[in-house]
Amino acid sequence: MKLNRREKYSIYAVSGLICLIVLIQFISPLIEKRKRLTRTIPVKSGQLEEIQLLKSKYDAMNRGAELARVQFSKREKDFTLFSFLDKLSDKAGIKNNIVYMKPSTSVDKNTGYKTSIVAMKLQAITLKELTFFLHMVETSKNIVYITRLSISKTGKKEPFINALLRVETSEI
Numbered sequence: 282m283k284l285n286r287r288e289k290y291s292i293y294a295v296s297g298l299i300c301l302i303v304l305i306q307f308i309s310p311l312i313e314k315r316k317r318l319t320r321t322i323p324v325k326s327g328q329l330e331e332i333q334l335l336k337s338k339y340d341a342m343n344r345g346a347e348l349a350r351v352q353f354s355k356r357e358k359d360f361t362l363f364s365f366l367d368k369l370s371d372k373a374g375i376k377n378n379i380v381y382m383k384p385s386t387s388v389d390k391n392t393g394y395k396t397s398i399v400a401m402k403l404q405a406i407t408l409k410e411l412t413f414f415l416h417m418v419e420t421s422k423n424i425v426y427i428t429r430l431s432i433s434k435t436g437k438k439e440p441f442i443n444a445l446l447r448v449e450t451s452e453i
Contacts, residue, residue: 352424353451362397362450365423373414378406386452394451401446405435411444418448425450 284292363384370376380402387396403411411432418425429447 349424349451352422356423360423362399362425362448365421365425366399366401366418366448369414369417369421373410373417375403375406375410375414378403378410380404397450397452399448401444401448403444403446405441406444407440408442411442423450 363382366382367376370379381400383400385398385400387398388394389396403414415427415430418427426449427446428449429445431445433443435441435443
């Protein structure tokens with residue numbers, strides 16, 4: 282079958298048009314996908330930075346937890362907060378000024394860690410004695426913290442004060 286020139290050109294034009302349509306069908310999704318990817322890059326970069334920040338915080342918390350575990354392992358086997366404070370008050374020379382020491386414990390529902398608490402009332406002590414006692418408590422290697430402190434004058438002319446303390450430590 283012989284085609285004239287006009288028919289040949291028509292077939293070439295239709296073939297070219299079909300090739301162009303097929304090419305556009307394949308290229309268009311690629312261009313759209315590239316646009317989507319370029320839009321998501323800043324979002325993903327922000328998420329990556331946030332993940333890196335959270336990882337550094339997590340690592341810092343793990344280091345702190347490991348240091349705490351090491352400190353807890355250095356405690357005496359029979360360590361109790363009550364006896365520790367009793368020994369320190371004797372060392373500070375304020376044992377006779379203790380009105381009461383009330384021990385208690387609490388358990389954190391989320392972590393399951395047990396906290397040992399001692400509420401103390403000291404009466405008619407000097408500020409120097411209190412400072413010495415507080416320093417010994419806070420600088421001990423037993424991870425003991427003073428969480429509450431209330432100081433009041435005794436009302437007498439002497440330089441004595443009364444103090445209410447709440448001392449806490451975690452138990453393993």
